[in-house]
Amino acid sequence: MVTRTIKYLLLGMAFFFCHLTLLAQNKNIDSLLTLLKKDKADTLKVIHSNRLCSQYTAIGLYDTAIYYGNYALQLAQELNFKKGIASSFNNIGIVYWYKGDYSKTLDYWLKALKIYEELKNKSGIAMALGSIGGVYLGQADYPKAFDYYFKALRMAEELENKNAIATNLSNIGNIYYLEKEDFHKALDYYFRALKITEDFGYKQLQASTLGNVGAVYYDQKDYPKSLDYYFKALKMVEELGDKPVQANTLGNIGNVNLQQGDHHQAIVYYFRALKIAEDLGDKSGIASFLANIGSLYSKTGKFKESEQYLKKAIAINENIGALDHLWQTEENLSQLYDTTGRLKEALIHYKKAIALKDTIFSQENKKQLVRKEMKYEFDKKELATKAEQDKKDAAAAEEKQRQKIIKYSVSLGLFLVALLALFILRGYRQKQKANIIITQQKAEVEKQKVLVEEKHKEITDSINYAERIQRSFLASKELLSENLNEHFVLFQPKDVVSGDFYWASKLDNGNFLLVTADSTGHGVPGAIMSILNISSLEKAIEQGLSDPSEILGQTRKTIIERLKKDGSRDGGKDGMDVSVICYDFARQKFTYAAANNPIWVIRGNEFIELKPDKMPVGKHDRDQTPFTQHEFQLQKNDVVYTLTDGFPDQFGGPQGKKFMSKQLKEYLMIISMLPMQEQKQKLSIVFDNWKGNMEQVDDVCLIGIRV
Secondary structure, three states, rough: OOOOOOOOOOHHHHHHHHHHHHOOOOOHHHHHHHHHHHOOOHHHHHHHHHHHHHHHHOOOOHHHHHHHHHHHHEEEEEEHHHHHHHHHHHHHHHHHHHHOOHHHHHHHHHHHHHHHHOOHHHHHHHHHHHHHHHHHOOOOOHHHHHHHHHHHHHHHHOOOOHHHHHHHHHHHHHHHHHHOOHHHHHHHHHHHHHHHHHHOOOOOHHHHHHHHHHHHHHHOOHHHHHHHHHHHHHHHHHHHHHHHHHHHHHHHHHHHHHHHOOOHHHHHHHHHHHHHHHHHOOHHHHHHHHHHHHHHHOOOOOOOHHHHHHHHHHHHHHHHHHHHHHHHHHHHHHHHHHHHHHHHHHHHHHHHHHHHHHOOOOHHHHHHHHHHHHHHHHHHHHHHHHHHOOOOHHHOOOOOOHHHHHHHHHHHHHHHHHHHHHHHHHHHHHHHHHHHHHHHHHHHHHHHHHHHHHHHHHHHHHHHHHHHHHHHHOOOOOOOOOHHOOOEEEEEEEEEEOEEEEEEEEEOOOOOOEEEEEEEEHHHHHHHHHHHHHHHHHHHHHHHOOOOHHHHHHHHHHHHHHHHOOOOOOOOOOOOEEEEEEHHHHHEEEEEEEEEOOOOOOOOEEEEEEEEOOOOOOOOOOOOOOOOOOEEEEOOOOOEEOOOOOOOOEEEEEOOOOOOOOHHHHHHHHHHOOOHHHHHHHHHHHHHHHHHHOOOOOOOOEEEEEO
């Protein structure tokens, strides 16, 4: 069993909004420090100190954050500045949350809630309720978490705060997923939250919820869907710089790789996640990733290393009171001892796991969850109809209300009795299964191993066949050699098949069309999208179009029309970033249109960048805007480069950072005078050296042409 590393959306609206904003404002730290030196010992100094606390939290400098939070708290108390005191309690609680100290987190947030209630600050109350719910969720106290989240949701709906509504919807989805394993209801809450985040642009909440959807599909063993949502979440949190969620997403991707039998990739992702958690001092995250590494080492026969990692994870989980992770890790250690013949130790840790699991998933907890949810739905309905009922006759209203109470009481009683009977039956069956589970585990593991190996071979064979099909759609060497002078194509997919592609065609007017594109996604989904994009381009050419802007416009229309039938809720959001160049070598010029992908030209010691339109070829809020057509006059020995974002976005180097477009431009300036094939060799070597042992993050396509 692998420990789930879903990072709960603990946050109330104020904390969440501030954190999102501050990630984009790290440069404000210096200006805030300057202001703090000039401030008098008044409320403004409290506000600036609290902002510094939030800023340092956002970049992972937790000790510094606590220093400024305590400084703000002390000054606010001296001034009797209630709002500042509440903000300080809230900010310090956030730091301890990220450090994995649930006890201190809860203490500070309960103090913040009390002050917000004294001030009758509804926004602050809603934020504190949601945050406290997150602590109880982290401690696996699901009934309390459920109670606080529904209170926070009710208040957020009163305030019409979309951010807070989406946050609490997603958190309630977490409880259905983690405690009740009601995947259908969890996805319902998650997708309701996602709709709000997409409509209102709440990127960080959207990223976290995407990761939670990936976790549900993981438990449903739909690994392709799970990876798709995890990688969407990973890309978004990397852009936002959210290290805690990035670590957990990496861990979850490792879990999927483990289930697919790719142990090497799994361990790479686990150690990447562990490194970030250690840098942040996130005890909960560290424990999760240690447990996952220990579980993987057990599967690969490294039993000594497995025992060390699992024991470290147990010690941390006991220290922070993370019962949900603790019982899973105890169960993993029991399985390890059973496999290695240490049956006495296996039994001891198995009993610990069962005791913890019974504590978390007790029948009383489940009954409380049902009561909380039904109370929320009932209250919500009553509030919605109160205005109408106040107008009715008092006697009639009283009778109706009495009948309603009787009806709901009877229904609730019958429902709870039926539910209790169901839980008792379920518990009885689980205890029966527990008596034979240890003897069945070895046979089941071997059976699953054979199935995984067979499926892995089938998938690998299918992908290799798909790669041959996709390559037949790309521009052939013969076509490029017949129409271009000295040139190179550096094409290096992330996986066997690619979302990037290059395509070419001879036009009716004698010009030569060259396309360099990055389709939505990579791997198998990206490859399928690339074939759709190529066929849409071919359709535009067959209609006799020769201007790049018209070709892109017709291609966009075809793509949107075809993807309306993709089965998704919105339909047609995929497409591509692309540059389209029509070369007229006889007149030493080319016309071009580009969507998000730039075109670079090096002329001697001059670097010329041809900017693209800031929109994709696909469904978009600007999909009725025509693409812009440009003309560029060439000179002899000009070198034209077209590319996707895979090369500059690759992580690596001594500090694990992106290569970046600026560095790529500088390197091309250095090598542009070399023969084109030699340029290709040097670019390939530079890319591989930069990447090192890190995973390739995206498909790479870079084309160079000397005029």
